[in-house]
Structure formats: structure tokens, C-alpha cells
Amino acid sequence: MNLPVSGTANFALLGYGRFGEAFAQLLLQAGHQVSVWDAQAEVPEALAAASLNDAVKDAQWIVLAMPVPNMRDSLHTLRPLLHAGQIVLDVGSVKMHPCGAMDELLGDAIAHVGTHPLFGPLSLARDERPLRTVICASPRHPQAAERASELFVALGCEVIEQDPETHDRAMAKTHVLAFFIAKGLIDIGVDDGMPVAPPSFQGMKHMLAAVRGDAGHLFSAIQRENPFAASARAELLAELQRVHQQLLAELNDDDLAIPLPDASTT
Incomplete structure (x- = not known):
């Protein structure tokens, strides 16, 4: 599978809430191309895609930045638009449900990985360092987890590798x-x-x-x-x-x- 490397890349950011907006700026500052689709939010014209299909068709990375309860329905809608060579990652603050949904709905065909950036708009605005991100690899796509780790390291993050259950147990406490x-x-x-x-x-x-x-x-x-x-x-x-x-x-x-x-x- 021809997975994207962690250098300058094209991102489709699906969701432009407070975290989505902050993450878009982090990607842009790193030199990446970002296209945003969010039918419910006001997206700057320079970033806004005309449709979901326009956002994802040329993207190497698909970032699920919508609320966690919406991810399964979004994946159902998204799946027909995806192709091999893309990596889907979520940035939700829980991991068992999103990772399970990606394994189920994307399967072996579409590379995917669960991530939880342990930072947000406030910590980015305060320029807190180091940033940290949890990576939850899918057993189906270990290479996608490696690429995601490289991506977040390039964004200035320390990477923590965990399985989804260990992550959610730690987050509960x-x-x-x-x-x-x-x-x-x-x-x-x-x-x-x-x-x-x-x-x-x-x-x-x-x-x-x-x-x-x-x-x-x-x-x-x-x-x-x-x-x-x-x-x-x-x-x-x-x-x-x-x-x-x-x-x-x-x-x-x-x-x-x-x-x-x-x-x-x-």
C-alpha cells in the first residue's frame, strides 16, 4: 500500500469546531495543505471545500474532527469516497468506540489509526510544550500508526503508544x-x-x-x-x-x- 509520508501533505479536515480550527492552524503552520468540510460551521473561504467529496478526493490524510457520537454515521457516509493510499485518523478524546468503528467500517481496505491529541485550543494558545499525542494502532494497519507517529512528532508532539482500552481506562481516571x-x-x-x-x-x-x-x-x-x-x-x-x-x-x-x-x- 502506498501510504503517505509525514512531510508536506494534503489533509481533509472533517469538522471545524474549536479543536478542528486549532488543529487546522497547527497543520498550516507546519506547511501542510488543508481542506475543511463542515456543513454546520463557518469555515474560512481559503480552507472551505465545496463538498465532502471535494475535501477528501485528493487528500492523503482524512482527519475525523467531528464529535465522537457522530463518527460512525460520518464513516458510513465517507466510506464510498475513500480509496487505498489514504489514511483516516480520528482525534477523539475516547478511543474504543472510534477505533472499533473504523476497524468495522474501513476494514483492511482503508488504512486508519486512532489518535488523541492531549492538547487543545487553550494549550495551543498558551504555547504549552511539549505537546503530547496518544496513538492507538489498528492491528490491521501498523504502517498507518507509524506514519501518524511521524506526523505528530513533526508537529512537535511527544507520542505515546497505547491500545484503545488502556487509553480509555487511563482517561477515565x-x-x-x-x-x-x-x-x-x-x-x-x-x-x-x-x-x-x-x-x-x-x-x-x-x-x-x-x-x-x-x-x-x-x-x-x-x-x-x-x-x-x-x-x-x-x-x-x-x-x-x-x-x-x-x-x-x-x-x-x-x-x-x-x-x-x-x-x-x-
Whole structure:
């Protein structure tokens, strides 16, 4: 199979949300050609393809940058337009479902690989380095994973190789819980711009900003599409409840209780 190399290449970017827009700029800065198709977004004229077919017909790389729940339907639509020699990669934040769908619907005929760039618009805007990307190879297409690794390294990324299940289990204890906690803090009115926030709170500011800036697709995907998310949330909530009850018990201990001021004397 004549797979594309990682030098200057033609990309079809399918999806132009916040991450898609940021990733397009990263590709352009690296000298690649980018054609974007997203019927729901306002795409700059210089990047916009007239149709899905126009976007993918000459592309060496097809990047699935739509919300994870939309990927299966998109692959059904996309499959008749693809040909050998192209590589399809997704950039979703969960991997088992997208990788399974690509294996099922693209099979042996179309090279594909799962990827999860561990960066986004905010981290790119802050010029955070190093960037990191997880590569989840399909056993059917190991060469596609090698090419994808070369591509992301050329974009300035450190590459981590994992299978989809290992990835999703790790994300359930990190990405899922971070966004879950941040969503709760935001919903009870915690503001990352509070002037009296102590230094210990500063590390949470990026997490709050990421959730506040999310259109809802990312939070939904990492909480609903990761098969290990619910158990991770339940484990966290159970432990927080245990700590809460322990603290209440300690406060009820006469030796540890801190006397409250007498309202009549204040």
C-alpha cells in the first residue's frame, strides 16, 4: 500500500469546531495543505471545500474532527469516497468506540489509526510544550500508526503508544474526573478569576477554563462515550462521601470540635 509520508501533505479536515480550527492552524503552520468540510460551521473561504467529496478526493490524510457520537454515521457516509493510499485518523478524546468503528467500517481496505491529541485550543494558545499525542494502532494497519507517529512528532508532539482500552481506562481516571470536578465547581459558582484564590487553587484554573470554554461536545464525549467513566465517577463520589463523613465525625468529637462564637456576644 502506498501510504503517505509525514512531510508536506494534503489533509481533509472533517469538522471545524474549536479543536478542528486549532488543529487546522497547527497543520498550516507546519506547511501542510488543508481542506475543511463542515456543513454546520463557518469555515474560512481559503480552507472551505465545496463538498465532502471535494475535501477528501485528493487528500492523503482524512482527519475525523467531528464529535465522537457522530463518527460512525460520518464513516458510513465517507466510506464510498475513500480509496487505498489514504489514511483516516480520528482525534477523539475516547478511543474504543472510534477505533472499533473504523476497524468495522474501513476494514483492511482503508488504512486508519486512532489518535488523541492531549492538547487543545487553550494549550495551543498558551504555547504549552511539549505537546503530547496518544496513538492507538489498528492491528490491521501498523504502517498507518507509524506514519501518524511521524506526523505528530513533526508537529512537535511527544507520542505515546497505547491500545484503545488502556487509553480509555487511563482517561477515565484523569480526563473524565478532571472535567467532572471542574463541571461541578463551575455549576456551584466557583470562578477561576477570583482575586482571593490561593496559590493551591491556581492549578485548577486551566481545568475550569477548559470546561467553561467547551461547547458541550467534549464534556459529553468523555463522560458518555468512555465505557469506564461511570465507574470512575462512582468511585470518586464514594471516596469523597467517605472523607466527608469522616470530617463530620471528627467535628462531632468534643476533643476536636472548634467552638463557634456566641451569637449573643457578637
